[in-house]
Amino acid sequence: MVFLCKKTLVKYKNRINVFVEEGHANKEEWLQYLVHPIRAFWGDGTEEWEKWEKDFQYYKDYFTITDDILKSDIGFLPLTLNYYINNRKLGLVDNFAEKLKKFNKILIAWLDGDNDIRYRHKNCIIIKYSTNKNYNNSNVYIQPADLKNDLLNEYFNGKINIRNKDTIPSIGFDGMADYPKLKITGTIVKNIIHRLSYIIFQTQYVPDPIAPNLMKRKRILNYLKKKSSIKTDFKIRDSFAAGIYPENINARKEYVNNIISNDYTFCYRGTANYSLRLYETLCLGRIPLFIDTQCVLPLERKINWKEICLWVDQSELKFIDKKILDYHKSISNKEFIEKQIYCRELWNKYFSKQGFIKYFFRYLIKIKSKEIL
Numbered sequence: 001m002v003f004l005c006k007k008t009l010v011k012y013k014n015r016i017n018v019f020v021e022e023g024h025a026n027k028e029e030w031l032q033y034l035v036h037p038i039r040a041f042w043g044d045g046t047e048e049w050e051k052w053e054k055d056f057q058y059y060k061d062y063f064t065i066t067d068d069i070l071k072s073d074i075g076f077l078p079l080t081l082n083y084y085i086n087n088r089k090l091g092l093v094d095n096f097a098e099k100l101k102k103f104n105k106i107l108i109a110w111l112d113g114d115n116d117i118r119y120r121h122k123n124c125i126i127i128k129y130s131t132n133k134n135y136n137n138s139n140v141y142i143q144p145a146d147l148k149n150d151l152l153n154e155y156f157n158g159k160i161n162i163r164n165k166d167t168i169p170s171i172g173f174d175g176m177a178d179y180p181k182l183k184i185t186g187t188i189v190k191n192i193i194h195r196l197s198y199i200i201f202q203t204q205y206v207p208d209p210i211a212p213n214l215m216k217r218k219r220i221l222n223y224l225k226k227k228s229s230i231k232t233d234f235k236i237r238d239s240f241a242a243g244i245y246p247e248n249i250n251a252r253k254e255y256v257n258n259i260i261s262n263d264y265t266f267c268y269r270g271t272a273n274y275s276l277r278l279y280e281t282l283c284l285g286r287i288p289l290f291i292d293t294q295c296v297l298p299l300e301r302k303i304n305w306k307e308i309c310l311w312v313d314q315s316e317l318k319f320i321d322k323k324i325l326d327y328h329k330s331i332s333n334k335e336f337i338e339k340q341i342y343c344r345e346l347w348n349k350y351f352s353k354q355g356f357i358k359y360f361f362r363y364l365i366k367i368k369s370k371e372i373l
Helices: 003-014 028-031 036-042 050-061 081-086 090-102 151-156 182-198 213-225 249-260 276-283 312-328 334-351 353-368
Strands: 016-019 064-065 074-078 109-110 124-128 140-142 170-176 232-239 264-267 287-293 308-312
Touching: 003 074, 003 334, 028 308, 028 353, 036 064, 050 353, 064 081, 064 109, 074 232, 074 353, 081 090, 090 109, 140 308, 151 249, 170 249, 213 232, 213 308, 213 312, 232 249, 249 276, 264 276, 276 334, 287 334, 308 312, 312 353, 334 353
Parallel strands: 016 064, 016 074, 074 109, 109 124, 124 140, 170 232, 170 264, 264 287, 287 308
Antiparallel strands: none
16 A cells, blocks of 8 residues: 555656557457556546546556657556557567667566467566566566455455464365366367467467466375375366356355465466466465465565465475475464464555555666666
């Protein structure tokens, strides 16, 4: 949350002036592709925008927009990169980035969804949810997964349901970790075709792993279920994100209660190399059991993620039960409670929508002042 005094300082003295080009897409495309900071000024192209407008107003505390490049500090691509890829308009992105480069200014672009892309431009920083530590990430900025609502406010009136430490640690998981064999085979074949297209035809979207990660997820969960020294509370589903979508009310409540009802929540990557469940767990004031698959997490220079999570490197999976028990034994009940409170505070400060934009704004200020490029 931004306090009034800081908000006023940002609004009247330090807002970033953003250069944006119009005409990249028709209004009919805005609802799907227009990036949120620009949506705050332009709307979403529909007659229902007034219903949602207030949820985007905080962007105006940090940014102004201009069509005069000389008056700008930085440039924003108005639509997600997905739009330009899907409509074969990456030339517009190149031209925009080159135009800004002539004035020694950077282009910021957003990528939506789980798939990474081939596209790179030296004068463009891409904001996205995930990447791999082994990649060249010099022009990448990782954002937290997008939670539509604050789950603690939505289900528990904003109050953390504190758990006391039990002798035996309990691990929760509610999600997809199973496919019918025929569907698994079909998915593998589809992934092989996409990978070949990516290699041969130089398509933009990086293909999914050939073997779906839910197969690895299922093996880990099955391994944990066999360990009598650990309590497991696993609800395995065979459809994607049954507990994610708010429209599925019962499944959503089961999903949230599974996190709340356990000491730790199992967080392992899906198609992309990140976990939405990680942020939901923090939001609800619980400790993530995070399996690191060479993930790059938000604000890694500021936040020591290994101190926040019950951290297990992918190479340590054969010892995962020992890692859980050692961690659980190493903290007192007082520390266990404090960690829950800290997880919630961390989400609120850094990973809520308004919390994250505050620190993203500081990052842009450093770009503007040429501290980082």
